[in-house]
Amino acid sequence: MNALNLVIHAEAVTVILIIALLSLKFKLLSRSGVLASIPIGYVIYVFGGVEYFILLLVFYLTSGIATKFRVKQVGKDVMDKDWIRSWRNVVANGATAAAISLLSIMEFNRGPVTAAYLGAVGTAFADTLATEVGLLYPREPRLITNMRRVMRGTPGAVSPYGYIGGVAALLILSLFSAVTRIASLKIIIAMIISGTLGMTIDSVLGATIQSKYKCTVCGRLTESRVHCGRVAERAKGISFIDTHAVNLISTQSEL
Ligand SMILES: [Zn+2]
Numbered sequence: 697m698n699a700l701n702l703v704i705h706a707e708a709v710t711v712i713l714i715i716a717l718l719s720l721k722f723k724l725l726s727r728s729g730v731l732a733s734i735p736i737g738y739v740i741y742v743f744g745g746v747e748y749f750i751l752l753l754v755f756y757l758t759s760g761i762a763t764k765f766r767v768k769q770v771g772k773d774v775m776d777k778d779w780i781r782s783w784r785n786v787v788a789n790g791a792t793a794a795a796i797s798l799l800s801i802m803e804f805n806r807g808p809v810t811a812a813y814l815g816a817v818g819t820a821f822a823d824t825l826a827t828e829v830g831l832l833y834p835r836e837p838r839l840i841t842n843m844r845r846v847m848r849g850t851p852g853a854v855s856p857y858g859y860i861g862g863v864a865a866l867l868i869l870s871l872f873s874a875v876t877r878i879a880s881l882k883i884i885i886a887m888i889i890s891g892t893l894g895m896t897i898d899s900v901l902g903a904t905i906q907s908k909y910k911c912t913v914c915g916r917l918t919e920s921r922v923h924c925g926r927v928a929e930r931a932k933g934i935s936f937i938d939t940h941a942v943n944l945i946s947t948q949s950e951l
Pocket residue numbers: 911912913914915916923924
């Protein structure tokens with residue numbers, strides 16, 4: 697078994713520490729985000745295997761580059777500092793993938809485990825890239841439930857750019873799944889379909905049950921508790937269901 701092989705542990709520690717240091721240097725994540733990513737990456741590397749880890753890395757690096765590009769084009773988003781790069785984001789996006797990797801200790805048929813893993817990583821990746829590419833959309837997005845134009849950053853807002861970003865993420869992941877020969881064509885196609893559905897579920901949950909706050913300065917409806925440097929008022933949704941809980945629900949709906 698992979699996890700009993702000491703070489704795998706040494707390899708995992710080396711690779712993950714190098715990535716963690718580079719992440720700090722290039723500010724891909726906050727310090728708490730880097731700390732949270734170490735155990736998640738380790739579990740995936742040791743139990744899921746190097747192919748699982750490569751897919752996670754593709755998600756992580758593509759998202760990091762997309763964020764840098766978007767910040768260059770349209771500037772920072774209010775969520776960047778407190779949310780996007782923190783440990784909460786890492787845990788919400790990586791916990792399900794790590795838990796699924798643990799399942800592969802049971803060495804019977806790997807197919808269903810890989811399908812679940814691709815589903816979880818695919819949804820998280822699609823959701824992240826949809827947000828990044830969506831922020832480049834020059835017009836106001838529309839709310840997925842009633843198609844009314846809403847302010848940027850409103851939970852549940854969708855745009856054609858967002859969908860292009862999400863589908864691009866799924867295609868990139870498909871490409872690497874094929875190259876690493878981790879999954880059959882059937883599983884890859886299922887991942888593209890379920891990822892697109894997962895992304896849509898994420899937006900519907902965002903528009904409905906996710907907790908929202910109204911900024912006391914600019915009046916925007918937002919998913920962050922702090923906006924324009926002030927604590928925002930609670931507005932709608934269920935208080936304990938934040939954007940990360942929604943991500944967690946929609947990655948788990950893949951199972
Ligand atoms: Zn504001």
